[in-house]
Amino acid sequence: HLSPPPPPPSPPHACNPTIEMLRPMACTLAFSLLAQGGLGFRLPARALARPAVLHATSGVAVRHIMSAGSSLPxxxxxxxxxxxxxxxxxxxxxxxxxxxxxxxxxxxxxxxxxxxxxxxxxxxxxxxxxxxxxxxxxxxxxxxxxxxxxxxxxxxxxxxxxxxxxxxxxxxx
Missing domain, CATH: 3.40.250.10 (Rhodanese-like domain)
Structure with missing residues (x-):
């Protein structure tokens, strides 16, 4: 009889508490840079209107980030x-x-x-x-x-x- 295959290994950072703690801040920073055109391009308004794409545990209000210096498309x-x-x-x-x-x-x-x-x-x-x-x-x-x-x-x-x-x-x- 065959046993089920073992689960895939966890990524190396999955158990690292420091990485897990910094992940929401990194997501927030990346979103803020993209939204404000900091990487040379702007997100379309439709993407900006959907703050749920940001990591759920970021603790930062996306609307506040967007109003802090962004301009209209x-x-x-x-x-x-x-x-x-x-x-x-x-x-x-x-x-x-x-x-x-x-x-x-x-x-x-x-x-x-x-x-x-x-x-x-x-x-x-x-x-x-x-x-x-x-x-x-x-x-x-x-x-x-x-x-x-x-x-x-x-x-x-x-x-x-x-x-x-x-x-x-x-x-x-």
Whole structure:
């Protein structure tokens, strides 16, 4: 009769208490460097909005690390500049209850459900660039062709949803 194979050997550092103690700090430092572009590249906003990837025992608040000197990704900085300058509009296609629970400053509530019914956004300029966001990105993608069908000439559906935009540091209402 054959006995089961022995378990694989543990890595040499697994029992070293010093290594185990330093692991969370190393993970935190690495994440912070990546998030702030310290290694020559930046993490996308979607990755920054998911702090759970950090070692669970780090004891450091990822949102605090992110707000301590990081800047918006280039495409979000451009969007914010365009909207503040009046050269673009930001449509939030979530439903009213979601919008009232928190929203991006300068955004206009344009629920996807109303777009599906053919209701055009009130006081919107069809010639201006339109940025669209929702909770997770899916409804923004659905709203894009509806808005284009209503005559909006330039529509950009943001990949980031509200939580990612909020966590990236966009100003809130």
């Amino acid at each position: 280039a495409h979000l900085s451009k969007m914010l500049e365009d909207v503040k300058a009046g050269d673009a509009q930001l449509f939030d296609v979530r439903e009213q209850g979601e919008y009232e629970g928190g929203s991006i400053a300068l955004s206009a509530l344009v629920p996807l459900s109303e777009l599906k019914e053919g209701k055009e956004p009130a006081s919107a300029d069809k010639a201006k660039l339109v940025y669209v966001h929702c909770q997770a990105g899916k409804r923004a993608q659905m709203a894009k062709p509806l808005l284009e069908g209503m005559g909006f000439e330039r529509v950009v559906a943001l990949e980031e949803g509200f939580p990612a935009l909020r966590d990236a540091g966009l100003p809130l209402k």
